Amino acid sequence: MTKERISIYIDRNSMNSMWSVISDSKTKYSHKHNMKIAYFKKLPNSILKLYCKTTGKEMSNISYNATFKYVGFKPNEGPAYESLVKSSSLYDSLYLKSSIRSPELDKDSNPLFNKKGNVIYEERQVDTGLVCDLVKDAFLDFYDIAILCTNDSDFYPAVALVQNIVGKKVILLGPRDAFNKLLRAICFGNLFLDEIVNVIKKYNS
Amino acid sequence: MPRHERVAILVDHKNLRLTLNNGYKVFDTQTRSMKEVTPHEKFESYLGINVYPREKKLINLPFWSSLQKQILQQYVKNSFTASSIADITHMGTWLFISQRAHPYLEEPYDDEEIAFLDLMSEVDSLFGYIAKYSIDNTSRANKGVDVNLVCQMLLGAFQDEYDTCILVSDDLSFVPSVDIAQNYRNKRIFHAGFTIGPLRAACYGSIPFENGGFQKIFPISPT
Numbered sequence: 001m002t003k004e005r006i007s008i009y010i011d012r013n014s015m016n017s018m019w020s021v022i023s024d025s026k027t028k029y030s031h032k033h034n035m036k037i038a039y040f041k042k043l044p045n046s047i048l049k050l051y052c053k054t055t056g057k058e059m060s061n062i063s064y065n066a067t068f069k070y071v072g073f074k075p076n077e078g079p080a081y082e083s084l085v086k087s088s089s090l091y092d093s094l095y096l097k098s099s100i101r102s103p104e105l106d107k108d109s110n111p112l113f114n115k116k117g118n119v120i121y122e123e124r125q126v127d128t129g130l131v132c133d134l135v136k137d138a139f140l141d142f143y144d145i146a147i148l149c150t151n152d153s154d155f156y157p158a159v160a161l162v163q164n165i166v167g168k169k170v171i172l173l174g175p176r177d178a179f180n181k182l183l184r185a186i187c188f189g190n191l192f193l194d195e196i197v198n199v200i201k202k203y204n205s
Numbered sequence: 206m207p208r209h210e211r212v213a214i215l216v217d218h219k220n221l222r223l224t225l226n227n228g229y230k231v232f233d234t235q236t237r238s239m240k241e242v243t244p245h246e247k248f249e250s251y252l253g254i255n256v257y258p259r260e261k262k263l264i265n266l267p268f269w270s271s272l273q274k275q276i277l278q279q280y281v282k283n284s285f286t287a288s289s290i291a292d293i294t295h296m297g298t299w300l301f302i303s304q305r306a307h308p309y310l311e312e313p314y315d316d317e318e319i320a321f322l323d324l325m326s327e328v329d330s331l332f333g334y335i336a337k338y339s340i341d342n343t344s345r346a347n348k349g350v351d352v353n354l355v356c357q358m359l360l361g362a363f364q365d366e367y368d369t370c371i372l373v374s375d376d377l378s379f380v381p382s383v384d385i386a387q388n389y390r391n392k393r394i395f396h397a398g399f400t401i402g403p404l405r406a407a408c409y410g411s412i413p414f415e416n417g418g419f420q421k422i423f424p425i426s427p428t
Binding site (some may be wrong): 125127136154157 | 340349351352353355356359360363377378379380381382389
């Protein structure tokens, strides 16, 4: 029996909001976690363990390809970006795909502000970068199962393409109570992020 | 005899409409700053692009009817792989539109939206566009449209359905997909748009709309 090849695709922006849904005030997800190497090492491993636990498979029957993490940075986040690049270079099969976000402009090219008075930054090449790699890797037969960590219904057409035309499986990872309904309906299966919240708790201190 | 070149056109409707309504910007070399260019005051009066009410919607139809033809002719002029319009086979024009969530889930459509959807259905039935709707639950511009377009572009590239793809959009988020289609499957992507930047740099060639290019391509007088 051939091993199932698994790739993990993480959309960081929606990952942040997903953590904030499931974690209480003590274990609140903060920007620090992105910089901790231990967290990076732990997260893919715990996702794979969760997958084996829910499907009843053994770890020896799956082969782990890589984790792709898609990050959009604001222009003023230089130090955070540097530390993120450093930590990702220390860990073998983590690929960081970053793009710089630009402020959203109105008709007269003034930046838009939200209710708190902060500038709204628009995502550029984060969604589409993830989609491109997901579809490309499916067509080039790099994985059998893709674990997708997102909560954004934008990915609906990409998941439909990968599953119905190429014939790969996509499994959604998200919080138990706040899954995206559209994505959950079309994905092959789902994993609950709540069960690996302990990973965060350990490295929070 | 040269091989027939298969050409597909992908139109990001929202981006095109916003650019035509709001104007666009170019880098002025003399003042070293971004300069706003709206040659016909606003394209809205020129083409009637964003005019929703029913009485004026016929103004839009000539634009949509000439869009495919003019872009293909312009492509033949700009590319050196096809020498005449007989050398290319038009595979289709995909029109990516964002639409609000279905009426029974949210508030019902108002008259403007109904008129717009009527117009779009007329456009795709009369002129042979392939309209693809993506549902927009929020007010965020371009929601879901970019991913829809990327999927179509990559599907065509990997299943070998076109040789050249003309991308009518100025959105920078298509840069990764352009790279993948060109590098992994040797496709040619042409950029048809108003802005010079990373997207045009990533593409194989371009059909420039700025500096009066759009008016040459679409010589429709305002009515």
